[in-house]
Amino acid sequence: MAVTPWGPDFDALARQDPELAGIILSEAERVSSGLQLIAAENFTSPAVLAALASPLANKYAEGYPGARHHGGCEVVDIAERVAIDRAKALFGAEHANVQPHSGSSAVLAAYAALLRPGDTVLAMALPHGGHLTHGSRSNFSGRWFDFIGYGVDPATGLIDYDEVRGLAHAHRPKAIVCGSISYPRHLDYAAFRAIADEVGAYLIADAAHPMGLVAGKAAPNPVPYADVVCATTHKVLRGPRGGMLLCGAELAERIDRAVFPFTQGGAQMHSVAAKAVAFGEAAAPAFTAYAQRVVANGRALADALAEEGPTVVTGGTDTHIITADVSPLGLDAPTARARCAAAGIVLDICALASATEPGGCVKGLRLGSAAVTTQGMGEDEMARIAALLGIALCEEETAPRMRGVRAEVRELTAGFPPYPA
Numbered sequence: 015m016a017v018t019p020w021g022p023d024f025d026a027l028a029r030q031d032p033e034l035a036g037i038i039l040s041e042a043e044r045v046s047s048g049l050q051l052i053a054a055e056n057f058t059s060p061a062v063l064a065a066l067a068s069p070l071a072n073k074y075a076e077g078y079p080g081a082r083h084h085g086g087c088e089v090v091d092i093a094e095r096v097a098i099d100r101a102k103a104l105f106g107a108e109h110a111n112v113q114p115h116s117g118s119s120a121v122l123a124a125y126a127a128l129l130r131p132g133d134t135v136l137a138m139a140l141p142h143g144g145h146l147t148h149g150s151r152s153n154f155s156g157r158w159f160d161f162i163g164y165g166v167d168p169a170t171g172l173i174d175y176d177e178v179r180g181l182a183h184a185h186r187p188k189a190i191v192c193g194s195i196s197y198p199r200h201l202d203y204a205a206f207r208a209i210a211d212e213v214g215a216y217l218i219a220d221a222a223h224p225m226g227l228v229a230g231k232a233a234p235n236p237v238p239y240a241d242v243v244c245a246t247t248h249k250v251l252r253g254p255r256g257g258m259l260l261c262g263a264e265l266a267e268r269i270d271r272a273v274f275p276f277t278q279g280g281a282q283m284h285s286v287a288a289k290a291v292a293f294g295e296a297a298a299p300a301f302t303a304y305a306q307r308v309v310a311n312g313r314a315l316a317d318a319l320a321e322e323g324p325t326v327v328t329g330g331t332d333t334h335i336i337t338a339d340v341s342p343l344g345l346d347a348p349t350a351r352a353r354c355a356a357a358g359i360v361l362d363i364c365a366l367a368s369a370t371e372p373g374g375c376v377k378g379l380r381l382g383s384a385a386v387t388t389q390g391m392g393e394d395e396m397a398r399i400a401a402l403l404g405i406a407l408c409e410e411e412t413a414p415r416m417r418g419v420r421a422e423v424r425e426l427t428a429g430f431p432p433y434p435a
Contacts, residue, residue: 048358053382057432065288076280090283100293109266113281114257117222117246121147124242127272131158137191139163141365171328193220196364198331203239219243226250229296230305253292312383314396322404334383341377357406358423389430
């Protein structure tokens with residue numbers, strides 16, 4: 015079993031509930047013995063984990079600092095104010111709400127603050143990289159609002175801003191959402207702002223993926239351009255799983271009321287404290303260097319992967335995200351993902367505008383460089399990972415050669431434990 019960094023509290027759990035302790039150790043073993051290339055995942059610092067496991071988990075704190083519905087919130091008020099102040103300073107925002115339980119919760123609150131059911135919203139179409147909260151009929155967004163989807167050029171994989179402008183003028187949306195779960199290039203927030211102004215729309219930036227890079231000065235900041243920025247606090251930012259909202263002072267009260275009491279109850283104060291820890295870590299020079307390594311590794315992985323046969327969408331990446339079309343290898347994405355999983359390489363599939371056939375066969379893989387960078391891997395390791403991917407994609411899951419790839423993955427990851435003992 016993997017050695018844990020969680021100290022005596024975990025030892026107490028192991029004595030009291032060995033079944034759950036064993037499950038946790040199994041997860042630790044899984045992530046430490048395989049390559050974690052899911053773009054939306056990362057490893058928090060031990061300090062973030064410590065805050066999550068703190069006594070703040072016990073406190074009920076409906077409301078906001080100085081205006082709670084429960085007594086005894088004097089200490090957690092301080093923790094939330096620290097998180098707010100650090101978020102505002104880190105991203106240059108006039109107002110921050112750090113209570114959303116997830117990125118989707120943050121988007122829901124943004125819509126609740128600015129829209130009414132039935133309003134028209136322009137967002138990236140789901141087959142082109144939009145999130146479920148950007149109009150999926152299985153999600154509140156698609157049921158409550160009239161979404162119009164813009165997309166990417168199938169030939170280049172890049173956003174067609176002329177199309178965005180044309181759709182905005184044709185449909186006059188109440189809000190425009192810029193953001194994607196699989197777009198590997200920087201967004202032109204100034205262009206989105208100009209289009210929103212032309213049609214009198216709010217601009218909502220769903221920056222869940224790039225916000226950690228923004229904190230590390232490795233990606234453009236949407237805060238000066240968007241009316242509201244929605245983000246997660248995990249992913250590249252390396253904080254706890256959760257969300258946040260940033261906006262100007264004029265929308266602060268509407269945003270806060272949309273989070274509580276409209277869409278959420280009590281804040282999860284242990285998570286709020288962990289967010290404060292992550293914001294503090296992200297403000298340090300070491301995090302800027304980390305964010306730059308994430309991008310360098312993303313580019314190196316994209317370049318090396320292209321040499322193995324898949325077509326890298328847009329020809330590369332500006333961020334931690336790489337999307338690749340595996341159809342040149344005669345594969346669909348679920349088959350490719352299964353082969354990679356058999357080799358101990360964990361990644362996602364995604365729709366691609368240029369590779370989704372009428373029958374719905376998805377040909378896209380989505381990879382991320384954040385977690386392996388957190389482990390200390392560099393560009394040499396990215397080349398090795400691409401080579402291992404190239405072998406895995408060309409082998410059946412049960413092929414003898416796959417056992418060799420799995421062994422190489424274990425050897426590689428053994429030198430880069432996510433939580434060194």
